[in-house]
Amino acid sequence: MSQLSKLFSRKANGVGPILPFIVILLVATTASILGNLLFDPSSIFHVSTYTITLLGKYLCYAMLALAVDIVWGYCGILSLGHGAFFALGGYAMGMYLMRQIGDRGVYGNPELPDFMVFLDWQSLPWYWQGMDNFGVAMLIVALVPGTLAYIFGSLAFRSRVTGVYLSIMTQALTYALLLAFFRNEMGFGGNNGLTDFKEILGFRLQADSTRIALLAVTSIALAIALIVSHLVLKSRLGKVVIAIRDTEARARFLGYRTDKFKVWLFVFSAVIAAIAGALYVPQVGIINPGEFSPLNSIEIVVWVAIGGRGTLVGAIIGALIVNYAKTKFTILLPEVWLFALGGMFVLVTLFLPKGLTGLMSQLHQKYLKKTVTETDEKTVGSRV
Amino acid sequence: MENLNFRERVWSFMPIEEEIDVSHQVILYIEGLNLSFDGFKALNDLNLYVNDGELRCLIGANGAGKTTLMDVITGKTQCDSGSVYFGQTHNLLTKDEAEIAQLGIGRKFQKPTVFEALSVFDNLELSLKANKSVLSTLFAKLTPTQTERIYQVLTTIGLKNDCFMLAGALSHGQKQWLEIGMLLVSDPRLLLIDEPVAGMTAEETERTAELLTSLAGERTVIVVEHDMEFVRSIARTVTVLHQGSVLAEGTIDEIQNNQDVIDVYLGEGE
Numbered sequence: 096m097s098q099l100s101k102l103f104s105r106k107a108n109g110v111g112p113i114l115p116f117i118v119i120l121l122v123a124t125t126a127s128i129l130g131n132l133l134f135d136p137s138s139i140f141h142v143s144t145y146t147i148t149l150l151g152k153y154l155c156y157a158m159l160a161l162a163v164d165i166v167w168g169y170c171g172i173l174s175l176g177h178g179a180f181f182a183l184g185g186y187a188m189g190m191y192l193m194r195q196i197g198d199r200g201v202y203g204n205p206e207l208p209d210f211m212v213f214l215d216w217q218s219l220p221w222y223w224q225g226m227d228n229f230g231v232a233m234l235i236v237a238l239v240p241g242t243l244a245y246i247f248g249s250l251a252f253r254s255r256v257t258g259v260y261l262s263i264m265t266q267a268l269t270y271a272l273l274l275a276f277f278r279n280e281m282g283f284g285g286n287n288g289l290t291d292f293k294e295i296l297g298f299r300l301q302a303d304s305t306r307i308a309l310l311a312v313t314s315i316a317l318a319i320a321l322i323v324s325h326l327v328l329k330s331r332l333g334k335v336v337i338a339i340r341d342t343e344a345r346a347r348f349l350g351y352r353t354d355k356f357k358v359w360l361f362v363f364s365a366v367i368a369a370i371a372g373a374l375y376v377p378q379v380g381i382i383n384p385g386e387f388s389p390l391n392s393i394e395i396v397v398w399v400a401i402g403g404r405g406t407l408v409g410a411i412i413g414a415l416i417v418n419y420a421k422t423k424f425t426i427l428l429p430e431v432w433l434f435a436l437g438g439m440f441v442l443v444t445l446f447l448p449k450g451l452t453g454l455m456s457q458l459h460q461k462y463l464k465k466t467v468t469e470t471d472e473k474t475v476g477s478r479v
Numbered sequence: 480m481e482n483l484n485f486r487e488r489v490w491s492f493m494p495i496e497e498e499i500d501v502s503h504q505v506i507l508y509i510e511g512l513n514l515s516f517d518g519f520k521a522l523n524d525l526n527l528y529v530n531d532g533e534l535r536c537l538i539g540a541n542g543a544g545k546t547t548l549m550d551v552i553t554g555k556t557q558c559d560s561g562s563v564y565f566g567q568t569h570n571l572l573t574k575d576e577a578e579i580a581q582l583g584i585g586r587k588f589q590k591p592t593v594f595e596a597l598s599v600f601d602n603l604e605l606s607l608k609a610n611k612s613v614l615s616t617l618f619a620k621l622t623p624t625q626t627e628r629i630y631q632v633l634t635t636i637g638l639k640n641d642c643f644m645l646a647g648a649l650s651h652g653q654k655q656w657l658e659i660g661m662l663l664v665s666d667p668r669l670l671l672i673d674e675p676v677a678g679m680t681a682e683e684t685e686r687t688a689e690l691l692t693s694l695a696g697e698r699t700v701i702v703v704e705h706d707m708e709f710v711r712s713i714a715r716t717v718t719v720l721h722q723g724s725v726l727a728e729g730t731i732d733e734i735q736n737n738q739d740v741i742d743v744y745l746g747e748g749e
């Protein structure tokens with residue numbers, strides 16, 4: 096505990112760069128919640144519950160993008176399978192929500208979810224035991240994806256698999272899980288997945304207040320994930336991680352067990368993705384094997400690239416912008432969306448190698464060059 | 480009861496830091512080393528002993544096995560047979576790169592290899608001798624002594640004014656120096672330095688020679704170099720490698736007058 100507080104106190108000023116963003120995030124969340132509660136639907140300040148849920152969904156995606164940026168932007172591990180951890184976290188939450196339905200299902204079986212009754216199962220499989228307890232379910236949300244990431248990472252990084260080969264393996268991982276979860280025998284609802292949820296912790300999921308609370312929780316979770324990631328990556332461990340990205344051999348010859356650093360960073364990232372998945376499911380009301388689709392994982396990478404990798408905040412902004420654009424486009428011109436996404440990716444890769452956040456700092460440097468160098472000198476002076 | 484205090488080892492899984500045993504004045508024993516890549520014998524029954532505190536130069540034509548030898552010593556490459564001991568007790572062939580580095584063997588690559596996205600200061604911070612496990616790295620904090628040490632090295636390598644510059648923005652020669660600095664800051668017992676003066680100006684070369692000479696004594700330095708002028712300026716003992724084994728060993732004058740060496744190496748250009 097004392098070490099943890101030391102970490103926080105030492106890096107108290109280190110939160111500086113992301114503080115404005117966190118303030119904006121929390122203020123925007125509060126504003127939209129107040130907009131929903133205080134103004135009636137005719138007012139222009141009114142924020143509909145639909146929008147509230149949409150925002151919550153975007154923030155989950157933002158958290159997922161953050162997770163990918165941690166491994167890709169900082170450690171050069173291009174994971175094309177992070178959707179798998181997101182979906183696993185989502186499934187764990189889905190299992191809890193399924194058990195909360197109780198006897199209100201179509202078949203009215205108090206013990207078994209509908210799809211199990213339909214498959215003529217007599218009792219709950221062992222891995223569904225205890226999932227009606229919220230605490231246990233939340234533990235599983237972090238534990239199962241974390242363990243999978245640990246095993247996968249240990250195998251891959253210890254055998255020094257890197258680059259394209261690693262990306263293909265992560266892609267295969269999520270694809271294998273996609274196929275597995277499609278099977279009815281797996282006991283996760285097969286093709287249809289888990290849906291028809293009623294309540295969470297005794298609160299009705301359809302209720303406006305629950306939706307608002309979920310948005311608030313998501314927003315806070317994102318803020319915490321961002322702060323913790325920032326602190327981790329600003330510590331010496333973060334520097335080692337960047338060192339590994341740039342020249343892994345050099346880091347090894349300095350005495351760092353680079354495979355262990357990569358494994359633990361991968362686990363950390365997977366757990367963040369899983370938490371994002373767990374927050375996502377109650378807001379969208381369904382989780383099915385489609386979430387494991389390799390395409391989803393590739394899309395996350397596009398969000399991060401557009402926002403700017405290796406900046407954390409950039410990944411979040413990228414996820415928010417692309418998903419907002421996706422919502423708008425798929426309503427206005429659904430057939431154009433994929434081209435627009437592809438086009439954005441190509442343009443960003445060609446003209447903005449550091450993404451949108453990179454563009455901002457480029458402009459910043461261009462117009463404020465003088466002030467920048469002055470402050471640089473100041474910081475140098477103070478550190479010397 | 481008092482005996483309890485004298486236990487050297489409490490848990491067998493916690494290795495106690497063993498001193499490097501150099502009671503026979505030799506710090507590195509390399510015996511009967513063989514390594515072949517697809518039938519090409521990169522190392523051929525190579526025997527080499529390096530004394531503690533020595534400054535040794537390794538020379539040899541391309542493909543003579545100089546870099547391969549360094550790879551074997553630092554754990555990057557597994558050899559087919561032979562033995563490599565650091566001091567009398569540490570068998571390097573059973574250890575991986577990180578373990579060997581933690582024993583105090585530092586290596587500088589042929590091509591300057593620094594962490595370009597980190598500042599000069601951070602490069603040195605990461606190279607400090609410290610506990611390098613994941614958890615202690617997460618909570619690591621610079622102590623005043625360590626900061627002092629980093630500034631000492633920054634002065635030695637002449638990068639004090641550029642210490643917050645990104646390493647990627649340094650010139651080629653400065654990168655070479657930074658990499659040497661990264662070795663120094665970790666307080667190694669043995670430094671393996673691959674072509675330190677490649678791409679350096681005459682003045683930089685001279686300073687490098689001075690630095691390496693000043694290191695010897697306290698530390699053991701093995702330098703691989705092509706530049707004979709440079710070798711002449713630093714080396715006391717020179718070892719010539721040829722086709723994976725030692726061809727000759729002696730002072731630079733002895734080497735330059737050795738008929739075998741003239742035939743296979745120095746004579747090559749004629």
